[in-house]
Amino acid sequence: EVEGVDLACYLVRxxxxxxxIANKLDKQADKKAFLDHAKRLGRLINEVFWxxxxxxxxxxxxxxxxxxxxxxVAAFMPLWAGVATPRRARRIxxxxxxxxxxxxxxxxxxxxxxxxxxxxxxxxxECNWRGSTWMPTxxxxxxxxIHYGFKSVARELADRMFRMVIxxxxxxxxxxxxETGAGIGQTQFWGFSALGYVMPLEFELDYDPTxxxxxxxxxxxxHLGVHFQTQSTARK
Numbered sequence: 001e002v003e004g005v006d007l008a009c010y011l012v013r014x015x016x017x018x019x020x021i022a023n024k025l026d027k028q029a030d031k032k033a034f035l036d037h038a039k040r041l042g043r044l045i046n047e048v049f050w051x052x053x054x055x056x057x058x059x060x061x062x063x064x065x066x067x068x069x070x071x072x073v074a075a076f077m078p079l080w081a082g083v084a085t086p087r088r089a090r091r092i093x094x095x096x097x098x099x100x101x102x103x104x105x106x107x108x109x110x111x112x113x114x115x116x117x118x119x120x121x122x123x124x125x126e127c128n129w130r131g132s133t134w135m136p137t138x139x140x141x142x143x144x145x146i147h148y149g150f151k152s153v154a155r156e157l158a159d160r161m162f163r164m165v166i167x168x169x170x171x172x173x174x175x176x177x178x179e180t181g182a183g184i185g186q187t188q189f190w191g192f193s194a195l196g197y198v199m200p201l202e203f204e205l206d207y208d209p210t211x212x213x214x215x216x217x218x219x220x221x222x223h224l225g226v227h228f229q230t231q232s233t234a235r236k
Contacts, residue, residue: 005049005057006074009081012038012045013212020212042083049078055091057084071102071113072129073137079144080210089148097141098153105178107133107164108157109141121177122184133178135161136192142199143208151203158199165196172196198224 015038022031049057051067057075058067076097078084084092098104102113112119112130121131138161145154164181165172172193173183198220202208205223209216220226 001061001063002068003048003060003062004074005045005059006077008041008045008049009077009083012041012081012083013210015041016212042081045078045081045083046085046088050088055088055095057092070116071096073103073109073111073134073141076109076137076141076144079148080140082144082147084148086148089150093145093148093150093153105133107160107168107176107178107181109133109138110178111137121179128175128185131178132184133164133176134192135175135195139192139195139199140210142203143210146203146208155200155203158203161196162200165193 015034019031019034019038022028022034045057048060049067051058051069054069056071057078058069059072059074060067075092079089079092096102096113097109102115103110105114110119110131111134114131116130119131122128123132138157142154142157145151145157164176168181169176169183171183171188172190173187174185174189174191174193176183201219201223205219207217207219208214221228
């Protein structure tokens, strides 16, 4: 019933990744098909989800043939997918991302605009995406900001996330209170939340491991001395 702008952006990225694989396999016709599909989908994202009056990407209710006027962190995914025009990127960053009444809280980026009537921090056995800060979306926004030239904003986001995971929490948590930085959800959550430790490093190195055209580098090992163990080596 509802088409999500974030899912559409993820699909654009997946199609481009499939094109990289097709190229490695010397399947040029498949590569072209994937890239053409990604281009069409990127165009549709801007036609279907963008609201010019509000300067925002909204999800869309397919049955009602209208946008769902609820402001969530999903609207910033076109930055990471690289499908937003420069003008639209400027609008959504300046009018919404950096808006302290909406998303730019003490520990941004809030997953839900503070202006929404059902916004809240934390979880009460309900939806925990109505205000809390989540590292995976922040990480994608971070690299999207760099891509569009908002380097000072990206640096500020990386620094705030690093302070949050280091200073406000004794262990890594699943997600966080965007107003206080307090961890919520699972404790010692060493999945996507560990990205908060490496964002400042990736900024300094000008390195984006999600760049489909670039090599993957073990920067945590090389620059931080962090060594990872597989389950088999950990048992030994």
